[in-house]
Structure formats: C-alpha cells, structure tokens
Amino acid sequence: MFRQFRKEVETALSAALSSLDLPTDDLGVEEPPEDVPATLASSVAFRLAGVVGAAPPKIAIDIAEEVSVEGYDYLGKVDTQGPYVNFHVTDAYYDDTLDAAADDTEYGRLPSTGDSVVVEHTSANPTGPVHVGRARNPIVGDAVANLLDFAGNDVERHYYVNDAGRQMAVFTWAYETFDEEDLDSEPERDRIEYDLVRYYRKGNAFLEEADPEEVEAAEAEITEILQGIEEGDEETYARVETVVDQVLGGMRECLERLPAEFDEFVKETRFMFDGSTRDLADRLKETEHAVYEEDAWQLELDEYDIEKNLVFLRSDGTSLYTTRDLAHHEWKFENYDRAVTVLGEDHKLQAGQLRAALDILGNDVDKLENVIFSWVNLPGGLGMSTRRGTGVMLDDLLDEAISRARDEVEKRLEGRTRDDDLDEEDIDRIARQVGIGAVRYDIVSKQPTKAITFEWDQALNFEAQSAPYIQYVHARCCGIVDEATAAGIDASEVDPSVLTTEAERDLLRTIARFPAVIEAAADDLEPHTIATFARELAEVFNTFYRECPVLDADEEVGAARLALVEASRNAVANALAIIGVEAPESM
Numbered sequence: 001m002f003r004q005f006r007k008e009v010e011t012a013l014s015a016a017l018s019s020l021d022l023p024t025d026d027l028g029v030e031e032p033p034e035d036v037p038a039t040l041a042s043s044v045a046f047r048l049a050g051v052v053g054a055a056p057p058k059i060a061i062d063i064a065e066e067v068s069v070e071g072y073d074y075l076g077k078v079d080t081q082g083p084y085v086n087f088h089v090t091d092a093y094y095d096d097t098l099d100a101a102a103d104d105t106e107y108g109r110l111p112s113t114g115d116s117v118v119v120e121h122t123s124a125n126p127t128g129p130v131h132v133g134r135a136r137n138p139i140v141g142d143a144v145a146n147l148l149d150f151a152g153n154d155v156e157r158h159y160y161v162n163d164a165g166r167q168m169a170v171f172t173w174a175y176e177t178f179d180e181e182d183l184d185s186e187p188e189r190d191r192i193e194y195d196l197v198r199y200y201r202k203g204n205a206f207l208e209e210a211d212p213e214e215v216e217a218a219e220a221e222i223t224e225i226l227q228g229i230e231e232g233d234e235e236t237y238a239r240v241e242t243v244v245d246q247v248l249g250g251m252r253e254c255l256e257r258l259p260a261e262f263d264e265f266v267k268e269t270r271f272m273f274d275g276s277t278r279d280l281a282d283r284l285k286e287t288e289h290a291v292y293e294e295d296a297w298q299l300e301l302d303e304y305d306i307e308k309n310l311v312f313l314r315s316d317g318t319s320l321y322t323t324r325d326l327a328h329h330e331w332k333f334e335n336y337d338r339a340v341t342v343l344g345e346d347h348k349l350q351a352g353q354l355r356a357a358l359d360i361l362g363n364d365v366d367k368l369e370n371v372i373f374s375w376v377n378l379p380g381g382l383g384m385s386t387r388r389g390t391g392v393m394l395d396d397l398l399d400e401a402i403s404r405a406r407d408e409v410e411k412r413l414e415g416r417t418r419d420d421d422l423d424e425e426d427i428d429r430i431a432r433q434v435g436i437g438a439v440r441y442d443i444v445s446k447q448p449t450k451a452i453t454f455e456w457d458q459a460l461n462f463e464a465q466s467a468p469y470i471q472y473v474h475a476r477c478c479g480i481v482d483e484a485t486a487a488g489i490d491a492s493e494v495d496p497s498v499l500t501t502e503a504e505r506d507l508l509r510t511i512a513r514f515p516a517v518i519e520a521a522a523d524d525l526e527p528h529t530i531a532t533f534a535r536e537l538a539e540v541f542n543t544f545y546r547e548c549p550v551l552d553a554d555e556e557v558g559a560a561r562l563a564l565v566e567a568s569r570n571a572v573a574n575a576l577a578i579i580g581v582e583a584p585e586s587m
Contacts, residue, residue: 038086056083101567121342128197143527151522174203193250405435441467445531477569
C-alpha cells in the first residue's frame with residue numbers, strides 16, 4: 001500500500017508542478033519529520049525558492065492548492081506545514097493494509113523482477129574451522145540473498161571454493177606426509193575439519209622451523225602438486241580434493257547452524273580444467289594494459305585510479321587466484337543478470353582490480369555489485385577459550401550464545417503468564433532460536449562497513465535493540481492469537497474503520513511501509529535496514545499491546561484488533577526471516 005501511495009503522491013505532485021510551469025525533475029518526496037503529521041511530505045518548496053523568488057512556505061501553499069486528489073485510491077488530503085507539502089492517506093489505505101498483512105503469510109514479498117541473481121558469499125579457504133572473525137560474511141551474505149529473493153529476484157547462493165592455491169597444496173602435502181602421532185594436539189571438536197586442520201598447522205610449522213634441506217624437499221613436492229593442478233592432472237586433482245571435500249563438509253555443518261546454506265559450491269579448478277582461465281589470460285595479454293614485468297604478466301590499472309598492477313600470469317605460465325576468479329566472473333555474467341559478492345574489507349583492492357580487468361575484457365561491469373564488510377571483534381571476558389592460540393571459532397560463539405540464551409530463558413520461566421507449559425525440548429528449541437538469533441541480529445543490524453565489537457549484554461537483552469526483543473513480540477502475537485481464537489473471537493471478517501486510536505493507526509502505518517522498506521533495502525543491498533524496521537515495528541507493536549487489549553474489547557473492536565495482531569505477526573516473522581532470525585511461537 002505504501003508503495004502505491006508513494007506513486008500516487010508523485011503523480012499528483014508532478015501534475016500540480018507542471019500546471020504551475022515548475023520543474024518536476026526533483027519532487028523531494030520523503031517520509032516527513034517527526035513533527036509533521038503526514039504519511040509522506042515533499043520538500044520541493046525549498047528547491048523552488050530560488051526559481052520562484054518566494055518563501056518556501058508560500059510556495060508550498062500554492063503547490064498544495066494545485067494538487068488534485070481525485071481518482072486516487074490512497075491519496076486523501078493535501079495540506080502544508082511550514083515549507084512542507086503534506087500528503088495524507090484515505091481510510092482505504094488502512095483497510096487494504098490490514099487485509100493484505102493479516103491474510104498473507106508472505107506479506108511484504110515483491111512481484112517478480114524477472115532477474116536472476118547470483119549471490120556469492122563466505123568462500124573461506126577450506127583450510128579449517130570457520131573463525132568468528134569471518135562470521136560476518138555468511139551472516140550478511142545470507143541476509144543479502146534472502147532480501148533479494150523477497151524483493152522478487154530469482155536468487156542462487158554460491159560458495160566459491162579455492163581448491164587450487166598454495167594453501168591447498170601445502171594442506172595436501174601435509175595430510176599425506178604426517179601421521180596422527182606426528183601431530184601436536186587432539187582435535188578441538190569431533191568434526192572432520194577440526195581433525196584435519198591439525199595437519200595443516202603441522203605442515204606450516206614444519207615449513208617455518210625444519211632444516212633448510214628438508215624444507216627445500218617439501219617445497220618441491222608442494223610445487224609438484226601446484227603444477228599438477230595447473231596441468232589438469234586427474235590424479236593430483238583427486239589427492240587435493242580428498243582434503244578439500246572433507247574440510248568443506250565440516251565447514252558446511254558449521255554454517256548450517258546459522259543457518260547459511262548454498263545452492264552450489266563452485267570450485268576454481270573448474271575454470272582451469274575447462275580452458276577458460278587460459279583463454280582469459282591470452283585475451284588479457286593482447287590488451288593495451290598488459291605488460292611483462294618482474295617475470296610476470298601484469299595489467300597496468302592507472303587509468304582506473306589503481307596504483308598496484310594486477311599480476312595475472314607467472315613467468316612459468318601458471319595462473320593466479322585472481323585470474324581464475326576473472327574466468328569465474330565471466331561465467332557468472334553469462335548465466336545471471338546480476339552478480340553480487342560479499343567481501344571482507346581486506347579484499348577491497350582485489351575487488352577493484354577484478355572490476356577493472358573485467359571492464360578491460362569488455363564485460364558489462366554494471367552487473368557486478370559488491371557488499372564490503374568490516375570485522376567482528378570479541379572483547380575479553382566472554383568466557384570462551386581461544387584454544388592454543390588458534391582463535392575463537394564460530395562454533396564456540398554459537399555454543400556460548402545458546403548456553404547464555406538458555407540461562408536467560410530459564411530465568412524468565414517463573415514470570416511467564418502464557419498458559420503453555422514448556423518442557424525441556426521446548427526450552428532447548430527456544431534457547432537455540434534466541435541464542436543464534438541474537439548473534440545474527442547483532443551482526444546484520446550494523447552497517448557492514450562499521451567494525452563490530454560483539455557484546456553479550458547487548459545481543460541477549462530482551463528489553464533493548466536486540467533479536468530477543470523482536471522475537472518476543474512475535475511470540476506475544478502468537479499467544480494473543482491463540483487466546484483470542486480459544487475465546488471465540490473471529491478475525492476473518494472485520495471492519496477496519498473501528499481502529500481509530502493513534503496506537504492502532506501508527507501500527508497500521510508501520511506495517512504498510514514494510515514492502516517499501518524491502519524495495520529500498522534490496523536496491524541498496526542493505527539488509528541492516530530490515531533489522532532496523534523489525535525493531536521499530538516491535539516498538540510500535542508494544543505500544544499497541546499496552547493500550548489496546550484484544551480480549552477485553554467489545555466484539556467488533558476485538559476482532560479488528562486481532563486482525564491487526566495477525567498482521568503484525570506476519571510482518572515481524574517475514575522481517576526476521578529476511579535477516580535469517582527465527583521467529584519463535586513461544587518464549
């Protein structure tokens with residue numbers, strides 16, 4: 001409804017400006033300041049002051065008088081306040097919002113755009129467990145994919161697997177060289193990547209500390225593995241994939257806890273074995289940007305304001321990670337309308353080089369969009385072991401979150417008023433939903449470019465800007481619906497006109513904005529704005545809950561309020577789903 005209302009406002013305002021012979025290129029339509037009682041307002045009078053030669057308030061009055069509201073479904077009234085032209089909705093706006101949101105569990109989902117979008121995220125090297133410092137990638141990446149899906153796109157989620165670089169050659173050599181008794185520790189968890197990472201650590205320690213002759217022999221074996229992969233040798237490939245697939249399997253189990261799931265794991269060797277990397281390197285060598293310097297083929301990117309050259313081929317003819325990633329991206333462009341990549345801030349240079357190289361190759365780089373994120377930091381005193389200096393793993397964070405959430409849930413059991421006895425299985429479920437939800441919300445709710453210091457007291461605060469606060473609103477909605485249904489209140493046919501209080505209208509106005517919030521967030525690739533909306537909706541609902549009882553109201557009002565609760569439940573659930581947070585039915 002809000003999206004249609006906005007279009008009606010823009011159409012009516014453009015017509016009024018045209019009739020006054022005023023420019024219509026910048027309408028200034030926006031949500032009004034808090035002290036302006038309207039659904040939308042225009043600041044166009046500010047811009048036109050210099051054109052008209054009059055004060056903005058006078059211009060606003062002239063424009064408002066020229067605006068016609070005839071023939072519109074939701075545009076009901078136009079007035080002014082100071083320099084603002086204010087636009088007010090009709091009763092039909094509230095009626096249709098209530099009908100749409102209360103009846104549709106998919107409320108907020110936008111019509112199909114017809115676009116296919118590949119979202120690549122996480123793509124951590126398969127060398128061991130997922131570190132908590134990288135947790136922002138799968139959490140933000142999954143939210144971006146969910147958001148684009150809800151905005152009407154056909155979305156695929158990809159994990160790009162680095163299975164051809166030096167790290168994997170070292171890992172393979174170490175796995176084949178050392179035995180269990182050679183390793184320095186026991187696995188930190190009973191899962192395959194925690195077992196195998198010990199070989200990777202042992203191999204790196206050996207290369208740093210062993211006698212030079214032993215290191216030289218080891219490096220020769222590692223180089224042989226790299227060359228075998230480059231040449232497409234099937235036996236060498238099988239050796240490397242034995243390690244890669246096992247570690248990746250364990251990493252997937254960890255990511256599924258978030259959950260962050262993928263439609264495809266795309267391996268970089270694919271673009272070596274099909275010849276596309278070699279073809280791409282040959283094409284790059286033919287461009288005017290290519291130079292052979294320091295025993296390597298490079299691209300000079302000064303024209304793109306990038307000082308550091310991009311090395312794309314070594315002197316021995318072997319490719320680099322970026323070369324293969326270029327071939328990977330051309331494959332994306334051939335198969336998808338848009339390619340979105342979620343990257344850590346340490347990859348900003350490489351992302352710029354990659355875009356420039358793709359442009360040099362003649363690709364439409366407007367199809368490529370990046371979401372750059374900063375790191376997650378953990379303060380001291382979190383009660384989690386860093387285990388032999390290897391850092392805190394994502395599994396550790398999730399375990400700790402669930403444990404702390406369970407403590408909070410159990411503390412609140414005595415004060416529960418809802419009559420639905422929770423058993424141990426229910427408490428375990430709620431603890432998982434709340435704990436993991438708290439981690440996800442705390443990370444995705446921040447602007448990606450800002451570094452995060454994760455704080456338990458904030459993330460698990462049931463009374464503040466947190467996932468538990470919003471989840472509790474959803475559970476409260478479910479409880480009200482259950483109680484009202486048991487009391488025989490029927491919300492299937494209601495009269496929305498009885499919802500006249502400011503708390504009721506404010507809640508309806510907030511719910512009506514949801515599809516437009518999704519549209520704007522998807523356009524800007526900013527899932528944190530969905531998290532902000534979810535919190536705002538929860539706050540507005542709690543005001544409604546305090547002021548507008550359902551069970552104690554008269555029959556007609558109670559039924560309409562129940563429909564409003566159902567609408568709130570659907571909007572909250574869908575907002576949480578987009579950012580990957582579960583919506584518990586009881587807490």
